[in-house]
Amino acid sequence: MNREQLISRLARPAAYDIAIIGGGATGLGVALDAAARGFSVVLVESHDFAKGTSSRATKLVHGGVRYLAQGNIALVREALHERTTLLNNAPHIAQPLPFVMPSYRFWETPFYGAGLKMYDALAGSAGLGATEFLDRKQTQTCLPTIRADGLKGGVKYWDGQFNDARLALALARTAASKGALLVNYCPAISLIHEQGKVAGLTCMDSETRIQYDLHARCVINAAGVWVDEFRQKDGEAIGRPVRPMVAPSQGVHIVVDREFLPGEHALMVPKTEDGRVLFGVPWLGKVILGTTDTPRDDLSREPRPFKDELEFIMSESARYLVRPPAREHIKSMWVGLRPLVKPQGDDGEDTKALSREHTVLASHSGLVTVTGGKWTTYRAMAEDVLEKCFEKRLLERSPSGVTANLKLTGAENLPDELPPLSAPPGLHSYGGEAAFVGSLEGAERELAGGLTEAMVRFAARYEYARTVEDVLARRSRLLFLDAKLAASISAATGDILRQEAGIDPQVEAFDQLASLYLTLPG
Known part of the structure; x- marks a missing residue:
């Protein structure tokens, strides 16, 4: 459907079941789930689909090894289940990937290996491969450019990787095939209230500057790090001020040529000098190095890395790679803002302590807001959002699980073998x-x-x-x-x-x- 047809549909008088603000992972996931259940859905996105955080991930479909170390078993178990669901529903976009943790202290291999064996156990039948203990030579075979001085061995385990922006497009197109109307470059500019309740939104086509009123039984605020803007609009309209719930955290990634980390295995450092995690991930013919976790006050659409973030990635890479990349080797450098959720009474300064889990809440007017979480669990997040709509009696209850085995656009008629996502695009x-x-x-x-x-x-x-x-x-x-x-x-x-x-x-x-x-x- 071309742009003119989309706008023509947008202009028609209609009462939707659901209107969604935000065309990132969360909003698109909700649109697909709702449309697959038979609800009438409209979604508007201020820029392009996945323009923000949802195209700037570390490209991992994972249970979250660091969450396991934090004792968050429920989050890891859910993510491991959703990891397998995603790999099955979009095998051209998401695939298994082996990771290696190198060990430079005698205790690291058994310590991390035991934790990863638990990771396997939590995955159960949804596991992608068994964790293996590697000796020094095996570790070097998997990671040919790993620093050999002091290397004791390593641990190999399995997770997944994906193409985040193309997954967003697959979700959008699959939702559209189920009848949803999705329009990018069409920001929501205000909410419609009737008798103290949210009854829709007003959006504007960025190309023509024409505004459209969209009436809906349920309005879902899925604007990522920008959800507080609409929560505040809603609070002002009904006379109930709200506290911001999002504390943005910045994640920086740099991209270098494959010569710095050849092969088909990713590098995972579970604990850097300051306690963060470092990845080296082969992806689309290049290598992604990152990521950081830095508080940020503003909500820039194009955030830039801070000097110390870049130095952190470069210096940590130098501790593990024989030939670490220098600044002149950087092919691209990009930043994503994570919508971390503030606990009540938290000032949001220590982003490592904030919640990585998603949060769904409904205001007194019925505006449903969802934020937090991660790409891997987008489908479970969508189900939780609709459950909140049912709880608040904004929609009639409908059975869940409709997307558990729903193949996404492009996943049908695949060849027997697909090139790995580490291969150059084509x-x-x-x-x-x-x-x-x-x-x-x-x-x-x-x-x-x-x-x-x-x-x-x-x-x-x-x-x-x-x-x-x-x-x-x-x-x-x-x-x-x-x-x-x-x-x-x-x-x-x-x-x-x-x-x-x-x-x-x-x-x-x-x-x-x-x-x-x-x-x-x-």
């Missing part, structure tokens, strides 16, 4: 739609980094893409993999988009953005 990223994408005009013309003219056309026609950034940051991931290379094809990408959509594809804005992904702090 047509295989489209799963069962690969042949169709390859049949479009320009399939033989590669722009750069595996991106073809046909893929750009597919993004514009079927994947809601409106700008160069939409294509190069999220439909393909080139901006996140190699910002300089992405900038080199921005004009060519813009020409194709202009043919397809007939609007300004915002080439200059993308070029400025790409320069930010290479601008080093300090």
Whole structure:
């Protein structure tokens, strides 16, 4: 469905069951679950789907080893179950990945190995592979560039990885196939209240500046780190001021060439010098190094790394890699804001102490807000949101579990074997739609980094893409993999988009953005 058709549907007078604010992992998950249950759904997103936190994850589908160390067994068990569900429902987007924890002290292998054996036990039949104790040589085989001096051995365990932005698109397109109306570049600007109750929202098409009133029995605030904006609007409208519930935490990632960590195993350091976790993850032909966990007061749409965050990643990498990357080796650098939930009375300064679990609450007016959590548990979060709607009698109760075995768009008609997500991107990223994408005009013309003219056309026609950034940051991931290379094809990408959509594809804005992904702090 093209943009004109989407806006035409938006303009029709209608009373929806559910109106959702926010097109990230949470909002899209709710839209799919609700539409799959037969509810009428509309979702509006202020920018592009997964523009914020949901495209800036560490690309891991995991139970959370560090949560196990914290004793949060219930959270780990749920995440391990959801990990397997996601891998089954979107195997072209999410796949198993082996991790290795290297040991440099004699006690580390048995200590961490015992914890990971518990991880296996919690996963049960949903496990991806057994934890193995490695000797020094085996560890070096799995991690060829690991520092050998003092290496005692290691522990190998299994988790998963995924392509976060493309998973968001799969959720959006699958929800649309179930009848949901999803519109990007259409911010919610206010809530509609009737007799003290939320009865809908007003949104605005960013391209035409035309406003639309959307009436709904249930309004769900799934705006991620920005949920407090709508909670405050709601509180002001009904005369009940609210305290902010989100304390943003910043996670920084840098991307380097595979030569720094070749092979098909990820590096996991469970406890760095300051207690954080460090990952080295092979992904789409590159390696992601990160992440940090730093409090941040503002809610920038394009947060930038702090100097000490970059130094932390580089210095910790140097402790484990024979040839650690230097600043000049960075291909791209990106930051995501995590919506950590404040406990009552907490000032939010120590983000490591805040809740990683999701929170769902309903205001006195009936506005349902959800925030926190992580990508792995998006489906369980959606079920919890709808359960809250049922509890508050905003919707008639409907059986849960409808998405547990629901294949996402692209997951049908897959080949027997798919390349691993560590491989460079290509047509295989489209799963069962690969042949169709390859049949479009320009399939033989590669722009750069595996991106073809046909893929750009597919993004514009079927994947809601409106700008160069939409294509190069999220439909393909080139901006996140190699910002300089992405900038080199921005004009060519813009020409194709202009043919397809007939609007300004915002080439200059993308070029400025790409320069930010290479601008080093300090």
